[in-house]
Amino acid sequence: MARVRTTRNPLVVAAVVLTVAAAGAAGWGGWSRYDAAHDDAAAYAEARDDALAAGEQAVQNMNTLDHAHLEKGLDSWEASTTGDLHRQLVEGREAFVKQIEAAKTVSTAKVLSGAVTELDDRAGRAGVMVALRVTVSAPEGEPAVKESRMLGQLTRTSEGWKLSALGQAPVGNTAG
Template identity: 85%
Template sequence: MARVRTTNPLRTAAVALTAVAAVAAGWGGWSRYDAAHDDSAAYAQARDDALAAGEQAVQNLNTLDHAKLAQGLDSWEDSTTGDLHRQLVDGRKGFVEQIEAARTVSTAQVLSGAVTELDDRAGKAGVMVALRVTVTAPEGKPAVKESRMLGQLTRTSDGWKLSALGQAPVGNTAG
């Protein structure tokens, strides 16, 4: 008499589930590897790094306390590179005289910021930062001003630094 082989349905299901799990694990691993080595992820990280450094640098350059003048001016210099850095270093004595005479405290708060351009390979970026700056003089009420600043960043061995900074145009320029 011939023997009929019967298959255990539980064993078949277990083998099928194991195969499906192996395929899913392989696909998940590949997807994770691919995402980690994707150029767009590296570009997004460079953009985020430039924005964070740009916002901090613009805030630093708009914050200065006459009672902590050396610390504030050091922060200005640490936040900059290139021509802007040289201008700050060369003008330091004049800044000290002006701030000591005025006895003011300027405090900047970043309201928002955006990267306007990024050339990651060249190590150049542009940012626009909206600020609220409060200037307090020894007498009178604090003056509050909101402004938009445009900055150019250069990547250095110490990270992104401001290489240029100016006021952004405000209002309708259409004639």
């Protein structure tokens, strides 16, 4: 009986091993991508990030106003709001213009940090807390700098998230 000797080409073996590894990696990558695209947590995280970005911008807009560009600033306020808050701004605009023109102030806000405090993506409601540094400059005297925390309620509209309520966050020691 003759013994047949087989020799294996190392390049063929390496090519087969690499092909199998590449196919496995492609399958795993495809599955991971599919799984991530259909993950509710990813969609929720995206909604949270959208609400936070819109909330921070809206709170910054509401704390920034230049008497020299008053109409533009108030238009920004109105574009950032919805619901009762929007209605109050529109109805009080004329009186507010007189106050700011008389005071000749410039306020600028910078967002220091922000967080979503609640999110109901299905209902289209969210809450945010935003820490700000607001600088108010009057025609005379040094600019006044104040840091504050604002609580905002957001409502999702056809144009995106908008402020529907805004107020100061409580400050103080609540430890008993």
